[in-house]
Amino acid sequence: MGYLETTAGEPMQYMAAVYGHGLKYERPPFTFQSNDWERLAQDQMSKNSLGYVCGSASTGETDRKNRAAFQKWSIVPRRLVKTTSYPSLESQCLGKKLPVPIAIAPVGVQRIFNPDGEVAAAAAAAEEKVPYIYSSAAATSIEEVSKANGDGTRWFQLYWPSNANNHITASLLKRAKDNGYTALFVTLDTYKLGWRPSDLDNAYNPFLRSDSIGAALGFTDPAFREQFKQKYGKEIEEDVKNAAKEWASTIFPEFSHGWEDLKFLREHWDGPIVLKGLQSVQDAKQAVELGMDGIVVSNHGGRQQDGGPASLDCLANIVDAVGTEIDVLFDSGVRCGSDIAKALALGAKNVLIGRPYVYGLALGGQDGVSHVLRSLLGDLTMTLHLAGIPSVKQMDLNRDSLQYTG
Template sequence: MSFVENKESFLFTKVDKSTESLPISFEDWERLARERVPAGPFDYTAGGSVEEQTLAANRAAFSRWAIVPRMLRDVTNRSMAITLFNQQLKTPVLLAPVGMQAISHPEGELATARAAAQAGVPLVVSTVSSHSMEQIAEVMGDAPRWYQLYWSTDREVSASMVRRAEAAGYSAIVLTVDTIMLGWKRRDFKNGYSPLREGKGMANYISDPVFCSRLSEVTPENAVEEILRTIYTPALTWSDIDYLREHTSLPILVKGILHPDDAKLAVEHGVDGIIVSNHGGRQVDGAIATLDALPTIAEVVQGRIPVLLDSGVRTGPDVVKAIALGANAVLIGRPFVYGLAVAGEKGVASVVDTLLHELDVTLALSGCASLADVNRSILTRQ
């Protein structure tokens, strides 16, 4: 049974008074978030690097592809289910790792986690979350979740983090490889704002025994300085994947791949999955849009490992386009953070609910009963 049918033709049911005032479009969520969140935190989430060309390119890439619907196909019974790493998921949508969510809403990741668990959408928890990975896992119960790792120059801290994630029920490790140093974000310089320097993302660190053993005294000030000293890793190489593999039995994905040769190397080094990502336009300005990078990477990988995509995904049609071009699943970031900023858990739930309805309707009207029916044949380049 389809998502919409489960809602009993939601367009014609009685409106839920608790949510009728919430936005529908990404633009309206963003507008309300801008009104409610101070300039520093809002721009930290919304902004990209330098001139923000990559930020704009991610959206423009989706507009260059058009869906060509197929007709007279029975789409009565539809499914958005997928399997990733032997885990059945209800949809091909995940919530991307966004750090320090408490800058947008006091409950931060805890509100996001509850909404994700209720929707059955996996949450990827950031190393620099505002709440510890164990606290987030506790509110999620048995719901699917992955852990995103920022590699530390202190390898033993990284090993400790992934061991904790495995013990707390996370089912995959996402190693972000495009942040060996911080992108040049003009908005943050203008606002004089750094949530990491303010200690907003240290929950996983001050709860980690190995990290704390490095401090002469466990204080917020000492923790922040140690994080800043070790979080950026320009010496990170493919050989570090081998070290990571020694310390976890979980699937390992690398996030931040844009070049097909790096996709080849990922397969050669035994990586379990790739996330095609330019960090939402926050790192290299002028970088290729993720949707433009996706087809070549999918061709190189040839189905040997899953390929996921983030950066620029806003709507259900976007999800269909990404899957048609070779993605197994997609991640959204800013949309759910704006929902969080505006209405906490209800906001995240509403953003996810809208996206999944859009995806279901787009599948049906494109003539697809399942994601297996979605391929390049339903797209044309504009």
């Protein structure tokens, strides 16, 4: 699709190019209906991969709340706001100026959705100038993903091993730093995988399988390899099944760390540290007190704990409590440009995109991910433009831009 290549990083040019091709009766290969991405991607995925990405914890209550929360807020348009250009999407987050206010959320085992997996997603993120967050549960090594991402902005997500494996944690952080990952995202809500009926119905846990689909980071890590060899007297390649189980138990250690353990991470990481998975004001204040650089208000897209609050419903209170002292990022339930705008208006510095880009990956690899990212940014741009909001900076886009309709 030529206009995907020629309009990389330019969502408004992308829209114009699509209409231009329409004059020659050519239609794009991917839909722009964001609500249809999931349904169409389901046709491309196996039952196992479909259950893994689309499934939620228990009854799915938290996931439904995430989606419904956005409809409680409406963007109130202003008129006769003189404009000479489209709204600026430039933002500031974690001490860095970014061209867009979104990032690729960390999603593991991406090769179960498309053979190119993380390589395709990382390359698309770089093309669209969107930060890419690498998952500890990736199906591709951190070095390969770094190469695919090139000059892009990339951040490293840690599923945090127990203190008994601090040497492995230190090794992972060193590799991330050596490969150009500039911020550390520590996921706090997944020390054990949640109660996920769709995965249980399929008896499918990708991290335990002998194809080691989610163990690329561990299998290429010298500290983990050495520990495995000492324990089993074999190289990983000689006993992949046990190695996969060992890696899964390393990054999902069953029990949570404590606040005091953050000291170890600070000693081994000299860049920004972001705590992902916070929903309480108390936790946010604690993160500030302990010198963290950012937090992600998130409930893991409703995939971990059921019966909890919508992520968006927690955002404003946390921003009010700590938003001037720490960067507050957001994820969970985002499906379109107006969702992004609402989260930014409520105080988020950046919005992580999760399931939608995975659907793009399933639909068309790198091109599919680029299409989803460009579509979301184009939708965001036009949402702001037609509402008379000149930029995503909080002097322009804030709670005054919204009306709560409950």
